[in-house]
Amino acid sequence: MRECVTSALRYEPRKSFIGAIIRYQFECTFPPKHLQPAFGFKFSMSDPNIGRLLSKRYQLQELIGTGAMGRVYRAKDTLLGGVPVAVKFLALSIQNEKMRLQDRFEREAKTCALLGQKSIHIVRVMDYGVDDNNTPFYVMEYLQGQSLNNIIHKLGLPLPRFLSMARQLSLGLQCAHDGIPVEGHICPIIHRDVKPSNMLVIQDPSFGELVKVLDFGIAKLLQSDGDHTKFYLGTLAYSSPEQMEGKELDNRSDIYSLGVMMFEMLTGKMPLVPPIHSFGAWYKTHHYQKPRSFAVIAPGLELSKEIENLVMSCLAKLPRDRPQSITEILKVLASLEKPEYTRKIKQDSQALVPATTVRNELEQKIKGDSRVSSSNDEIARAISWPQNKPVADIVFPQPINSNGELLPALWVMLPQEEIQKRLLCTRYNQFLFISIPHPMLLWITVIYNRKHSAKWLPYYLDLKTSLGQEIARLLQHTGYYRLLFFARETPNRCTHILHSSIASAQRQRLQEWLAMSNTLMSPTDPQISKSLLKSEYEKIKPQILAKLESIDTDSPYDLSS
8 A cells, every 4th residue: 555644844835825834645545445455455443423424314334435635434315215325524624603614615515516417427416514523524426436546557548448538537627617607607616636546437337437536626625714824735746836836726727637647547657756755846846847758658658649749738837838628638539539449348448338239039039929919010000199299300208008018119200201211220229327416317219221321219218207217117127119100291100110129238227227216316407417418428429320330231130238
Protein backbone atom coordinates (compact mmCIF):
# COMPACT_ATOMS: atom_id res chain seq x y z
CA MET A 1 0.00 0.00 0.00
CA ARG A 2 1.27 3.46 -0.82
CA GLU A 3 2.78 5.51 1.97
CA CYS A 4 0.22 7.85 3.49
CA VAL A 5 1.55 11.24 4.60
CA THR A 6 -0.31 14.24 5.98
CA SER A 7 1.61 17.48 6.57
CA ALA A 8 1.04 21.15 7.26
CA LEU A 9 3.57 23.82 6.34
CA ARG A 10 3.91 27.52 5.66
CA TYR A 11 4.74 28.34 2.06
CA GLU A 12 4.90 31.64 0.19
CA PRO A 13 4.78 30.97 -3.58
CA ARG A 14 3.67 34.51 -4.38
CA LYS A 15 3.43 37.83 -2.58
CA SER A 16 -0.34 37.85 -2.27
CA PHE A 17 -0.13 34.49 -0.61
CA ILE A 18 2.27 35.53 2.20
CA GLY A 19 1.18 34.28 5.57
CA ALA A 20 -1.24 31.74 4.17
CA ILE A 21 -1.20 28.33 5.79
CA ILE A 22 -1.39 25.66 3.14
CA ARG A 23 -2.42 22.22 4.18
CA TYR A 24 -1.45 19.59 1.68
CA GLN A 25 -1.98 15.88 1.74
CA PHE A 26 -0.64 13.04 -0.30
CA GLU A 27 -3.52 10.88 -1.32
CA CYS A 28 -4.62 8.71 1.58
CA THR A 29 -7.68 6.89 0.34
CA PHE A 30 -8.82 3.48 1.40
CA PRO A 31 -11.00 2.11 -1.38
CA PRO A 32 -14.63 1.04 -0.97
CA LYS A 33 -15.22 -2.51 0.20
CA HIS A 34 -15.94 -3.78 -3.29
CA LEU A 35 -12.50 -2.52 -4.37
CA GLN A 36 -10.54 -3.73 -1.35
CA PRO A 37 -9.65 -7.19 -2.69
CA ALA A 38 -7.66 -5.50 -5.45
CA PHE A 39 -5.64 -3.68 -2.78
CA GLY A 40 -5.16 -6.74 -0.60
CA PHE A 41 -6.70 -5.51 2.63
CA LYS A 42 -10.06 -5.10 4.37
CA PHE A 43 -11.38 -2.84 7.07
CA SER A 44 -11.58 -4.66 10.37
CA MET A 45 -11.71 -1.75 12.83
CA SER A 46 -14.82 -1.10 14.88
CA ASP A 47 -16.62 2.16 14.26
CA PRO A 48 -19.02 3.90 16.66
CA ASN A 49 -20.99 5.25 13.71
CA ILE A 50 -22.16 1.80 12.66
CA GLY A 51 -25.88 1.52 13.32
CA ARG A 52 -26.51 5.27 13.48
CA LEU A 53 -29.66 6.54 11.79
CA LEU A 54 -29.23 9.80 9.87
CA SER A 55 -32.20 12.04 9.10
CA LYS A 56 -34.45 9.25 10.45
CA ARG A 57 -33.76 7.45 7.20
CA TYR A 58 -30.19 6.32 6.44
CA GLN A 59 -28.81 3.58 8.70
CA LEU A 60 -25.02 3.30 8.58
CA GLN A 61 -23.90 -0.28 8.13
CA GLU A 62 -20.21 -0.36 7.26
CA LEU A 63 -17.20 1.91 6.80
CA ILE A 64 -16.08 1.43 3.21
CA GLY A 65 -13.66 4.29 2.60
CA THR A 66 -11.72 7.09 4.26
CA GLY A 67 -9.33 9.76 3.08
CA ALA A 68 -8.53 13.46 2.89
CA MET A 69 -12.07 14.41 1.85
CA GLY A 70 -13.85 12.45 4.57
CA ARG A 71 -15.30 9.05 5.44
CA VAL A 72 -17.67 6.93 3.35
CA TYR A 73 -20.17 4.42 4.70
CA ARG A 74 -22.42 1.89 3.10
CA ALA A 75 -25.90 2.51 4.43
CA LYS A 76 -29.44 1.39 3.79
CA ASP A 77 -32.29 3.72 2.97
CA THR A 78 -34.97 2.54 5.41
CA LEU A 79 -37.59 4.70 3.72
CA LEU A 80 -37.11 2.77 0.46
CA GLY A 81 -37.08 -0.69 1.99
CA GLY A 82 -33.35 -0.98 2.60
CA VAL A 83 -32.00 0.15 -0.79
CA PRO A 84 -28.19 0.47 -0.44
CA VAL A 85 -26.69 3.97 -0.61
CA ALA A 86 -23.31 5.50 0.12
CA VAL A 87 -23.06 8.21 2.79
CA LYS A 88 -20.03 10.49 2.83
CA PHE A 89 -19.15 12.61 5.88
CA LEU A 90 -17.02 15.56 4.88
CA ALA A 91 -13.78 16.51 6.65
CA LEU A 92 -15.44 19.68 7.88
CA SER A 93 -17.34 20.74 11.00
CA ILE A 94 -20.09 23.33 10.78
CA GLN A 95 -20.51 25.25 14.00
CA ASN A 96 -23.94 26.61 14.73
CA GLU A 97 -22.74 30.19 14.83
CA LYS A 98 -21.17 29.94 11.38
CA MET A 99 -24.41 30.16 9.47
CA ARG A 100 -22.64 31.47 6.39
CA LEU A 101 -20.68 28.21 6.10
CA GLN A 102 -23.81 26.11 6.62
CA ASP A 103 -25.65 28.09 3.94
CA ARG A 104 -22.69 27.54 1.65
CA PHE A 105 -22.72 23.79 2.26
CA GLU A 106 -26.42 23.61 1.43
CA ARG A 107 -25.90 25.63 -1.73
CA GLU A 108 -22.97 23.52 -2.90
CA ALA A 109 -24.77 20.26 -2.05
CA LYS A 110 -27.87 21.30 -3.98
CA THR A 111 -25.74 22.26 -6.97
CA CYS A 112 -23.89 18.92 -6.92
CA ALA A 113 -27.20 17.06 -6.65
CA LEU A 114 -28.53 18.86 -9.72
CA LEU A 115 -25.32 18.08 -11.55
CA GLY A 116 -25.64 14.35 -10.90
CA GLN A 117 -29.10 14.39 -12.45
CA LYS A 118 -27.76 16.03 -15.60
CA SER A 119 -25.07 13.52 -16.59
CA ILE A 120 -24.84 9.75 -16.43
CA HIS A 121 -21.05 10.15 -16.09
CA ILE A 122 -21.29 11.80 -12.66
CA VAL A 123 -22.06 9.91 -9.47
CA ARG A 124 -25.46 11.09 -8.31
CA VAL A 125 -26.01 12.89 -5.03
CA MET A 126 -29.51 12.09 -3.78
CA ASP A 127 -29.65 13.81 -0.40
CA TYR A 128 -27.57 15.83 2.06
CA GLY A 129 -27.68 17.05 5.63
CA VAL A 130 -25.78 17.87 8.83
CA ASP A 131 -25.60 15.33 11.66
CA ASP A 132 -25.86 15.92 15.42
CA ASN A 133 -22.13 16.69 15.56
CA ASN A 134 -22.49 19.48 12.98
CA THR A 135 -20.68 17.37 10.40
CA PRO A 136 -22.10 17.71 6.89
CA PHE A 137 -22.82 14.59 4.88
CA TYR A 138 -24.29 13.74 1.53
CA VAL A 139 -25.95 10.59 0.21
CA MET A 140 -24.86 9.08 -3.11
CA GLU A 141 -25.90 6.20 -5.29
CA TYR A 142 -24.10 3.03 -4.21
CA LEU A 143 -22.05 1.61 -7.07
CA GLN A 144 -19.80 -1.40 -7.44
CA GLY A 145 -16.83 -1.09 -9.70
CA GLN A 146 -13.12 -0.39 -9.86
CA SER A 147 -11.10 2.74 -9.37
CA LEU A 148 -9.57 3.96 -12.62
CA ASN A 149 -6.31 4.21 -10.70
CA ASN A 150 -6.35 0.47 -10.08
CA ILE A 151 -7.18 -0.31 -13.71
CA ILE A 152 -4.37 1.88 -15.05
CA HIS A 153 -1.65 0.34 -12.92
CA LYS A 154 -2.81 -3.28 -12.89
CA LEU A 155 -4.29 -3.82 -16.32
CA GLY A 156 -3.19 -0.97 -18.55
CA LEU A 157 -5.38 0.68 -21.16
CA PRO A 158 -5.32 -0.27 -24.83
CA LEU A 159 -5.97 2.69 -27.11
CA PRO A 160 -9.66 1.95 -27.89
CA ARG A 161 -10.46 1.67 -24.19
CA PHE A 162 -8.54 4.86 -23.44
CA LEU A 163 -10.53 6.76 -26.06
CA SER A 164 -13.83 5.53 -24.65
CA MET A 165 -12.89 6.34 -21.07
CA ALA A 166 -11.41 9.73 -21.91
CA ARG A 167 -14.59 10.62 -23.81
CA GLN A 168 -16.82 9.60 -20.91
CA LEU A 169 -14.74 11.50 -18.35
CA SER A 170 -14.74 14.55 -20.61
CA LEU A 171 -18.52 14.40 -20.93
CA GLY A 172 -18.83 14.46 -17.14
CA LEU A 173 -16.46 17.43 -16.86
CA GLN A 174 -18.16 19.24 -19.74
CA CYS A 175 -21.51 18.91 -18.01
CA ALA A 176 -20.11 20.48 -14.83
CA HIS A 177 -18.24 23.25 -16.62
CA ASP A 178 -21.35 24.19 -18.60
CA GLY A 179 -23.02 24.88 -15.28
CA ILE A 180 -26.24 24.28 -13.42
CA PRO A 181 -29.10 26.79 -13.16
CA VAL A 182 -29.41 27.89 -9.54
CA GLU A 183 -31.83 30.65 -8.54
CA GLY A 184 -31.91 32.01 -12.05
CA HIS A 185 -28.14 31.96 -12.59
CA ILE A 186 -25.87 29.45 -14.34
CA CYS A 187 -23.28 28.18 -11.88
CA PRO A 188 -20.26 26.44 -13.49
CA ILE A 189 -18.70 23.75 -11.31
CA ILE A 190 -14.96 23.10 -11.27
CA HIS A 191 -13.91 19.74 -9.88
CA ARG A 192 -10.51 20.82 -8.49
CA ASP A 193 -9.35 17.25 -7.83
CA VAL A 194 -9.38 15.40 -11.16
CA LYS A 195 -7.34 12.20 -10.74
CA PRO A 196 -7.77 8.46 -11.46
CA SER A 197 -8.82 7.57 -7.92
CA ASN A 198 -11.78 9.95 -8.29
CA MET A 199 -13.02 8.03 -11.32
CA LEU A 200 -15.12 4.90 -10.86
CA VAL A 201 -15.47 2.31 -13.63
CA ILE A 202 -18.54 0.10 -13.45
CA GLN A 203 -20.03 -2.58 -15.67
CA ASP A 204 -23.54 -1.41 -16.46
CA PRO A 205 -25.98 -3.93 -17.95
CA SER A 206 -27.33 -1.32 -20.36
CA PHE A 207 -24.33 0.80 -21.26
CA GLY A 208 -21.45 -1.66 -20.90
CA GLU A 209 -18.37 -0.10 -19.33
CA LEU A 210 -19.43 3.15 -17.73
CA VAL A 211 -17.08 5.71 -16.18
CA LYS A 212 -18.34 8.04 -13.46
CA VAL A 213 -16.67 11.04 -11.81
CA LEU A 214 -16.74 11.25 -8.00
CA ASP A 215 -16.67 14.18 -5.59
CA PHE A 216 -17.65 17.11 -7.78
CA GLY A 217 -17.36 20.43 -5.98
CA ILE A 218 -16.19 18.85 -2.73
CA ALA A 219 -12.71 20.42 -2.80
CA LYS A 220 -14.28 23.87 -3.03
CA LEU A 221 -16.76 22.99 -0.33
CA LEU A 222 -13.92 22.09 2.02
CA GLN A 223 -12.11 25.37 1.59
CA SER A 224 -11.73 27.34 4.82
CA ASP A 225 -14.40 29.89 5.55
CA GLY A 226 -11.87 32.37 6.96
CA ASP A 227 -10.74 35.39 5.00
CA HIS A 228 -7.07 34.98 5.87
CA THR A 229 -6.46 31.27 5.51
CA LYS A 230 -6.55 29.21 2.37
CA PHE A 231 -6.39 25.42 2.31
CA TYR A 232 -4.92 23.50 -0.55
CA LEU A 233 -6.97 20.34 -0.91
CA GLY A 234 -6.12 19.09 -4.35
CA THR A 235 -3.68 16.30 -5.13
CA LEU A 236 -0.16 17.59 -5.78
CA ALA A 237 0.67 15.39 -8.77
CA TYR A 238 -2.44 16.51 -10.70
CA SER A 239 -2.78 20.16 -9.68
CA SER A 240 -2.49 22.97 -12.20
CA PRO A 241 0.12 25.70 -11.73
CA GLU A 242 -2.58 28.23 -10.87
CA GLN A 243 -4.07 25.86 -8.30
CA MET A 244 -0.68 25.63 -6.60
CA GLU A 245 -0.65 29.42 -6.38
CA GLY A 246 -4.01 29.60 -4.66
CA LYS A 247 -5.63 31.49 -7.51
CA GLU A 248 -9.32 31.45 -8.33
CA LEU A 249 -9.78 28.52 -10.71
CA ASP A 250 -11.76 28.05 -13.89
CA ASN A 251 -12.43 25.09 -16.19
CA ARG A 252 -8.90 25.21 -17.60
CA SER A 253 -7.48 24.02 -14.29
CA ASP A 254 -9.49 20.80 -14.61
CA ILE A 255 -8.26 20.51 -18.20
CA TYR A 256 -4.65 20.56 -16.96
CA SER A 257 -5.43 17.81 -14.43
CA LEU A 258 -7.19 15.84 -17.17
CA GLY A 259 -4.03 16.12 -19.29
CA VAL A 260 -1.94 14.65 -16.47
CA MET A 261 -4.44 11.85 -16.09
CA MET A 262 -4.65 11.09 -19.83
CA PHE A 263 -0.85 10.82 -19.99
CA GLU A 264 -0.96 8.36 -17.09
CA MET A 265 -3.83 6.40 -18.68
CA LEU A 266 -1.80 5.93 -21.87
CA THR A 267 1.62 5.18 -20.35
CA GLY A 268 1.03 4.10 -16.74
CA LYS A 269 3.51 6.82 -15.71
CA MET A 270 3.37 10.48 -14.76
CA PRO A 271 4.34 13.25 -17.19
CA LEU A 272 5.94 15.32 -14.41
CA VAL A 273 8.17 13.98 -11.63
CA PRO A 274 9.70 16.20 -8.91
CA PRO A 275 12.95 15.30 -7.16
CA ILE A 276 11.15 14.94 -3.81
CA HIS A 277 7.53 14.78 -2.62
CA SER A 278 7.02 18.21 -1.12
CA PHE A 279 4.76 21.13 -1.88
CA GLY A 280 7.69 23.28 -2.94
CA ALA A 281 9.07 20.62 -5.29
CA TRP A 282 5.69 20.07 -6.90
CA TYR A 283 5.17 23.82 -7.20
CA LYS A 284 8.39 24.19 -9.18
CA THR A 285 7.67 21.06 -11.24
CA HIS A 286 4.23 22.20 -12.37
CA HIS A 287 5.51 25.69 -13.14
CA TYR A 288 8.83 25.03 -14.81
CA GLN A 289 9.42 21.37 -15.68
CA LYS A 290 8.69 20.33 -19.26
CA PRO A 291 6.42 17.24 -19.45
CA ARG A 292 8.20 14.05 -20.40
CA SER A 293 7.52 12.89 -23.95
CA PHE A 294 5.60 9.79 -24.96
CA ALA A 295 8.57 8.65 -27.04
CA VAL A 296 10.83 8.60 -23.99
CA ILE A 297 8.37 7.16 -21.48
CA ALA A 298 6.71 4.58 -23.75
CA PRO A 299 8.78 4.12 -26.91
CA GLY A 300 6.75 1.09 -28.02
CA LEU A 301 3.44 2.90 -27.74
CA GLU A 302 1.95 3.72 -31.13
CA LEU A 303 0.01 6.97 -30.84
CA SER A 304 -1.23 9.34 -33.48
CA LYS A 305 0.07 12.89 -33.46
CA GLU A 306 -3.48 14.05 -32.70
CA ILE A 307 -3.49 12.25 -29.34
CA GLU A 308 0.01 13.38 -28.41
CA ASN A 309 -0.77 16.97 -29.30
CA LEU A 310 -4.05 16.86 -27.39
CA VAL A 311 -2.46 15.62 -24.16
CA MET A 312 0.51 17.99 -24.38
CA SER A 313 -1.73 20.97 -25.06
CA CYS A 314 -3.70 20.17 -21.91
CA LEU A 315 -0.39 20.24 -19.98
CA ALA A 316 0.50 23.78 -21.04
CA LYS A 317 1.71 25.88 -18.11
CA LEU A 318 -0.46 28.88 -18.95
CA PRO A 319 -4.24 28.47 -19.04
CA ARG A 320 -4.49 30.46 -22.28
CA ASP A 321 -2.28 27.90 -24.06
CA ARG A 322 -4.52 24.93 -23.18
CA PRO A 323 -7.78 23.91 -24.85
CA GLN A 324 -10.23 26.53 -23.64
CA SER A 325 -13.07 24.11 -23.08
CA ILE A 326 -13.76 20.39 -22.77
CA THR A 327 -15.74 20.68 -26.00
CA GLU A 328 -12.46 21.13 -27.90
CA ILE A 329 -11.12 17.94 -26.33
CA LEU A 330 -14.27 16.00 -27.17
CA LYS A 331 -14.02 17.02 -30.82
CA VAL A 332 -10.54 15.49 -31.05
CA LEU A 333 -11.58 12.32 -29.22
CA ALA A 334 -14.65 11.93 -31.43
CA SER A 335 -12.50 12.13 -34.55
CA LEU A 336 -10.28 9.34 -33.22
CA GLU A 337 -12.86 6.98 -31.76
CA LYS A 338 -13.97 4.49 -34.41
CA PRO A 339 -16.97 2.13 -34.25
CA GLU A 340 -14.75 -0.93 -34.43
CA TYR A 341 -13.10 0.18 -31.18
CA THR A 342 -16.32 -0.29 -29.29
CA ARG A 343 -16.75 -4.07 -29.38
CA LYS A 344 -17.40 -5.53 -25.98
CA ILE A 345 -14.65 -7.56 -24.36
CA LYS A 346 -15.08 -10.19 -21.71
CA GLN A 347 -13.99 -8.23 -18.65
CA ASP A 348 -12.04 -5.02 -18.08
CA SER A 349 -10.91 -4.56 -21.66
CA GLN A 350 -13.44 -2.67 -23.80
CA ALA A 351 -16.18 -0.20 -23.61
CA LEU A 352 -19.61 -0.39 -25.14
CA VAL A 353 -22.65 -2.57 -25.55
CA PRO A 354 -22.51 -5.52 -27.94
CA ALA A 355 -25.11 -7.24 -30.03
CA THR A 356 -25.17 -11.02 -29.63
CA THR A 357 -26.85 -13.32 -32.10
CA VAL A 358 -30.07 -15.04 -31.14
CA ARG A 359 -30.06 -18.17 -33.25
CA ASN A 360 -32.90 -19.07 -35.56
CA GLU A 361 -33.77 -22.00 -33.29
CA LEU A 362 -35.29 -19.52 -30.85
CA GLU A 363 -37.51 -18.10 -33.56
CA GLN A 364 -38.59 -21.62 -34.53
CA LYS A 365 -39.44 -22.23 -30.89
CA ILE A 366 -41.49 -19.03 -30.84
CA LYS A 367 -43.38 -20.01 -33.99
CA GLY A 368 -44.23 -23.40 -32.50
CA ASP A 369 -45.09 -22.09 -29.06
CA SER A 370 -48.70 -22.69 -28.05
CA ARG A 371 -48.88 -19.12 -26.85
CA VAL A 372 -48.57 -17.99 -30.45
CA SER A 373 -51.01 -20.50 -31.90
CA SER A 374 -52.90 -17.81 -33.79
CA SER A 375 -51.33 -17.07 -37.15
CA ASN A 376 -50.14 -13.60 -38.06
CA ASP A 377 -52.99 -13.37 -40.56
CA GLU A 378 -55.54 -14.03 -37.82
CA ILE A 379 -53.96 -11.42 -35.56
CA ALA A 380 -53.85 -8.89 -38.39
CA ARG A 381 -57.56 -9.39 -39.05
CA ALA A 382 -58.43 -9.07 -35.38
CA ILE A 383 -56.68 -5.80 -34.59
CA SER A 384 -57.18 -2.27 -35.84
CA TRP A 385 -55.45 1.04 -35.30
CA PRO A 386 -56.52 2.51 -31.92
CA GLN A 387 -58.91 5.42 -32.22
CA ASN A 388 -56.99 7.44 -29.64
CA LYS A 389 -53.79 7.35 -31.73
CA PRO A 390 -53.07 9.82 -34.54
CA VAL A 391 -52.50 8.75 -38.14
CA ALA A 392 -48.81 9.66 -38.19
CA ASP A 393 -45.33 8.16 -38.08
CA ILE A 394 -45.37 6.94 -34.49
CA VAL A 395 -44.32 3.95 -32.37
CA PHE A 396 -45.99 2.81 -29.16
CA PRO A 397 -46.39 -0.42 -27.12
CA GLN A 398 -49.76 -2.01 -26.51
CA PRO A 399 -50.45 -5.64 -25.56
CA ILE A 400 -52.55 -7.82 -27.87
CA ASN A 401 -54.88 -10.60 -26.83
CA SER A 402 -54.23 -13.99 -28.39
CA ASN A 403 -56.37 -16.93 -27.24
CA GLY A 404 -57.13 -15.15 -23.98
CA GLU A 405 -53.47 -14.34 -23.23
CA LEU A 406 -51.86 -10.90 -23.28
CA LEU A 407 -48.75 -10.71 -25.45
CA PRO A 408 -46.35 -7.78 -25.91
CA ALA A 409 -46.44 -5.86 -29.17
CA LEU A 410 -44.91 -2.74 -30.65
CA TRP A 411 -47.33 -0.86 -32.91
CA VAL A 412 -45.70 1.03 -35.78
CA MET A 413 -47.20 3.38 -38.33
CA LEU A 414 -45.10 4.31 -41.38
CA PRO A 415 -45.67 5.21 -45.01
CA GLN A 416 -46.51 2.12 -47.09
CA GLU A 417 -43.28 2.52 -49.07
CA GLU A 418 -41.17 2.37 -45.87
CA ILE A 419 -42.88 -0.85 -44.80
CA GLN A 420 -42.43 -2.46 -48.23
CA LYS A 421 -38.72 -1.65 -48.23
CA ARG A 422 -38.17 -3.69 -45.09
CA LEU A 423 -40.42 -6.71 -45.50
CA LEU A 424 -37.17 -8.68 -45.67
CA CYS A 425 -34.93 -7.35 -42.93
CA THR A 426 -32.72 -7.97 -39.94
CA ARG A 427 -34.38 -7.22 -36.61
CA TYR A 428 -32.41 -5.92 -33.66
CA ASN A 429 -33.47 -4.99 -30.13
CA GLN A 430 -31.78 -3.65 -27.05
CA PHE A 431 -32.95 -2.21 -23.73
CA LEU A 432 -31.30 0.60 -21.78
CA PHE A 433 -32.32 1.37 -18.21
CA ILE A 434 -31.68 4.17 -15.76
CA SER A 435 -32.85 4.01 -12.14
CA ILE A 436 -31.99 7.48 -10.85
CA PRO A 437 -33.38 10.08 -10.81
CA HIS A 438 -36.44 8.25 -12.22
CA PRO A 439 -36.75 4.58 -13.33
CA MET A 440 -36.98 4.71 -17.12
CA LEU A 441 -36.48 2.05 -19.79
CA LEU A 442 -35.52 2.75 -23.40
CA TRP A 443 -36.76 -0.01 -25.70
CA ILE A 444 -34.77 0.11 -28.94
CA THR A 445 -35.93 -1.75 -32.03
CA VAL A 446 -34.20 -1.52 -35.41
CA ILE A 447 -35.29 -3.03 -38.73
CA TYR A 448 -32.50 -3.10 -41.28
CA ASN A 449 -31.53 -4.23 -44.75
CA ARG A 450 -28.45 -3.30 -46.72
CA LYS A 451 -30.21 -1.51 -49.55
CA HIS A 452 -32.43 0.74 -47.45
CA SER A 453 -30.34 0.99 -44.25
CA ALA A 454 -31.90 1.14 -40.79
CA LYS A 455 -35.24 2.26 -39.46
CA TRP A 456 -35.00 3.17 -35.79
CA LEU A 457 -38.04 2.50 -33.58
CA PRO A 458 -37.28 3.67 -30.01
CA TYR A 459 -39.78 3.94 -27.19
CA TYR A 460 -39.35 5.20 -23.61
CA LEU A 461 -41.15 3.21 -20.92
CA ASP A 462 -41.76 4.88 -17.56
CA LEU A 463 -41.39 2.02 -15.09
CA LYS A 464 -43.33 3.85 -12.40
CA THR A 465 -46.50 3.65 -14.51
CA SER A 466 -48.80 0.65 -14.78
CA LEU A 467 -48.35 0.52 -18.59
CA GLY A 468 -44.57 0.58 -18.33
CA GLN A 469 -44.52 -2.17 -15.73
CA GLU A 470 -46.99 -4.32 -17.66
CA ILE A 471 -45.08 -4.08 -20.95
CA ALA A 472 -41.71 -4.77 -19.28
CA ARG A 473 -43.20 -7.76 -17.44
CA LEU A 474 -44.68 -9.20 -20.65
CA LEU A 475 -41.39 -8.74 -22.52
CA GLN A 476 -39.49 -10.49 -19.74
CA HIS A 477 -42.03 -13.30 -19.48
CA THR A 478 -42.48 -14.15 -23.17
CA GLY A 479 -38.97 -13.49 -24.49
CA TYR A 480 -40.21 -12.00 -27.76
CA TYR A 481 -42.63 -9.43 -29.13
CA ARG A 482 -44.47 -8.68 -32.36
CA LEU A 483 -43.95 -5.67 -34.56
CA LEU A 484 -47.34 -4.65 -35.95
CA PHE A 485 -47.05 -2.43 -39.03
CA PHE A 486 -49.78 -0.06 -40.19
CA ALA A 487 -49.53 2.05 -43.33
CA ARG A 488 -50.53 5.70 -43.14
CA GLU A 489 -52.33 5.33 -46.47
CA THR A 490 -54.54 2.50 -45.11
CA PRO A 491 -54.51 3.09 -41.35
CA ASN A 492 -57.39 0.83 -40.40
CA ARG A 493 -55.70 -2.51 -41.02
CA CYS A 494 -52.42 -4.17 -40.08
CA THR A 495 -50.36 -4.72 -43.22
CA HIS A 496 -47.40 -6.71 -41.88
CA ILE A 497 -46.20 -8.50 -38.72
CA LEU A 498 -42.65 -9.39 -37.66
CA HIS A 499 -41.31 -11.19 -34.59
CA SER A 500 -38.34 -9.96 -32.56
CA SER A 501 -36.66 -12.24 -30.00
CA ILE A 502 -35.20 -11.02 -26.71
CA ALA A 503 -31.90 -12.49 -25.50
CA SER A 504 -32.03 -14.40 -22.23
CA ALA A 505 -29.57 -11.98 -20.60
CA GLN A 506 -31.85 -9.07 -21.46
CA ARG A 507 -34.86 -10.92 -20.05
CA GLN A 508 -32.99 -11.37 -16.78
CA ARG A 509 -32.13 -7.67 -16.70
CA LEU A 510 -35.74 -6.72 -17.35
CA GLN A 511 -36.77 -8.76 -14.34
CA GLU A 512 -34.11 -7.08 -12.17
CA TRP A 513 -35.02 -3.60 -13.40
CA LEU A 514 -38.70 -4.16 -12.67
CA ALA A 515 -37.93 -5.27 -9.13
CA MET A 516 -35.63 -2.30 -8.61
CA SER A 517 -38.21 0.15 -9.96
CA ASN A 518 -40.81 -1.09 -7.49
CA THR A 519 -38.54 -0.19 -4.55
CA LEU A 520 -37.59 3.30 -5.73
CA MET A 521 -39.36 6.55 -5.00
CA SER A 522 -39.01 9.27 -7.60
CA PRO A 523 -40.00 12.85 -6.82
CA THR A 524 -38.12 13.96 -9.94
CA ASP A 525 -39.49 14.83 -13.36
CA PRO A 526 -39.24 11.66 -15.53
CA GLN A 527 -38.05 13.85 -18.42
CA ILE A 528 -34.63 14.13 -16.77
CA SER A 529 -34.10 10.36 -17.03
CA LYS A 530 -35.53 10.37 -20.53
CA SER A 531 -33.03 13.03 -21.59
CA LEU A 532 -30.13 11.03 -20.12
CA LEU A 533 -31.23 7.90 -21.96
CA LYS A 534 -31.70 9.82 -25.19
CA SER A 535 -28.13 11.11 -24.95
CA GLU A 536 -26.77 7.57 -24.48
CA TYR A 537 -28.97 6.29 -27.30
CA GLU A 538 -27.43 8.74 -29.74
CA LYS A 539 -23.96 7.65 -28.69
CA ILE A 540 -24.51 3.93 -29.27
CA LYS A 541 -26.44 4.20 -32.54
CA PRO A 542 -23.23 4.13 -34.66
CA GLN A 543 -22.11 0.95 -32.89
CA ILE A 544 -25.47 -0.76 -33.43
CA LEU A 545 -25.42 0.24 -37.10
CA ALA A 546 -21.86 -1.08 -37.48
CA LYS A 547 -22.99 -4.43 -36.08
CA LEU A 548 -25.93 -4.61 -38.47
CA GLU A 549 -23.77 -3.66 -41.44
CA SER A 550 -21.33 -6.44 -40.57
CA ILE A 551 -23.97 -9.10 -41.25
CA ASP A 552 -23.38 -10.15 -44.85
CA THR A 553 -26.82 -11.50 -45.64
CA ASP A 554 -30.15 -10.45 -47.09
CA SER A 555 -32.01 -13.15 -45.19
CA PRO A 556 -34.13 -12.38 -42.14
CA TYR A 557 -31.93 -12.32 -39.06
CA ASP A 558 -32.87 -11.77 -35.42
CA LEU A 559 -30.48 -9.95 -33.10
CA SER A 560 -30.73 -8.91 -29.47
CA SER A 561 -28.17 -7.26 -27.24
